[in-house]
Amino acid sequence: MKSYHQYCSVARALDVVGDRWVLLIVRELLAFGPSRYSDLKRGLPGIASNLLAERLRTMEADGLVERRDAPAPIGTQVYELTERGRELEDVLRALIRWGVSTMTTGPSEDDAVQPQWSALLAGLTLSGRSSADAETILGIETGSETVRVALRHDGFEIERGPHAEADVTLSGPALLVGGLLSGRLTITEATGLGLEVAGRAEVLSNLLVDPVDGERARTGATP
Amino acid sequence: MKSYHQYCSVARALDVVGDRWVLLIVRELLAFGPSRYSDLKRGLPGIASNLLAERLRTMEADGLVERRDAPAPIGTQVYELTERGRELEDVLRALIRWGVSTMTTGPSEDDAVQPQWSALLAGLTLSGRSSADAETILGIETGSETVRVALRHDGFEIERGPHAEADVTLSGPALLVGGLLSGRLTITEATGLGLEVAGRAEVLSNLLVDPVDGERARTGATP
């Protein structure tokens, strides 16, 4: 895409991340960490392979990602966010917060659904709520796939599959998972609508406590 | 632009604001408030007039802007952000913070420079630092134009021209104005490099105090 040629921080930022797909590539790398080309493609349904290749090249030139030789079991290379790329976390958090407030309806027929997108919502908005060195493992199952999120006070980590057993697992429509994680729904509201909560539910309600004012999340007891 | 067809809050947000120019139109409306078509065009050098018209139509359909009959002196209509449009403030703040950290060099030859872009940086990152009902008027002069920003504890307002006298006025290269406002430069560093500070300089150093940790901004006394 062409530069806006405006000496403005917004325009400069968009010169780099305003291209189609770029912020979604950042989303995937922020969720899973270092990823292979095919992993990225899997998390970006709809992208053309030439575009993914070209975007990765541009992003590397712009200092957002680095290409590295894979650490151990894989015989290929992986893409990884640079420090500068990770600093886009705030941009993504803002976009998530804005976007989630519009998602009051379920996915349309041709919408892809992948659980890491809800997991990233959890990671970016809920991490830092556990006590200092406690860790909460949250399982998320939407659209026939599963991920687990480890929420720590200083960050989060997302993996595909239910590798480690979770403290608590959410399964059901992405609308309900997102509604609960974003605070739009209470636990009883969400379970009433069909969300399944397995495991230690009190861990979940602790997570949804808003630490800003110390108030307990609405659990449905007092609507 | 086509939808990503991903049931993800980031993708949903980008479905609406990911089109070229959209966030820059929001930037102008956030800076100046209700604006006429030609005001917008002026603040968006490089945009084709058909694109501006089409974007405004789409943004209206998406509930980001409203078209209103102008209040008093103007015989035409103005565009105004809706509540939902104003909620993009956090997205713009994040983009500004990310983008400004890369602007360590001045504008290139074909970059447009307009003072409201620095003013918005000030408005979005510095407002809320004055005491409860105090108001600080900051003048900004870059690239042969002038704006003034009124910084209040609960928001800000930007106007073109030096209508009201400012408490303190910055004039000089946009690089230095932005460097100072973003905290990358101290006052003495910026003035040493050619920035002119007119008026009550202590108002400026008060603004640059970081209220998070209560620490005083580096004024150059202790580098």
Next chain:
DNA sequence: CCGGATCCGGGTTGATACTG
């Protein structure tokens, strides 16, 4: 399978010109 490269049709963008 993985990591792309190539080709192609159609849609989008942006410059210019024009109009009520």
Next chain:
DNA sequence: CAGTATCAACCCGGATCCGG
């Protein structure tokens, strides 16, 4: 002032192909 109209160039997405 507030937009349309037109058109060339470019970008996007889908499909296909190809070397490890």
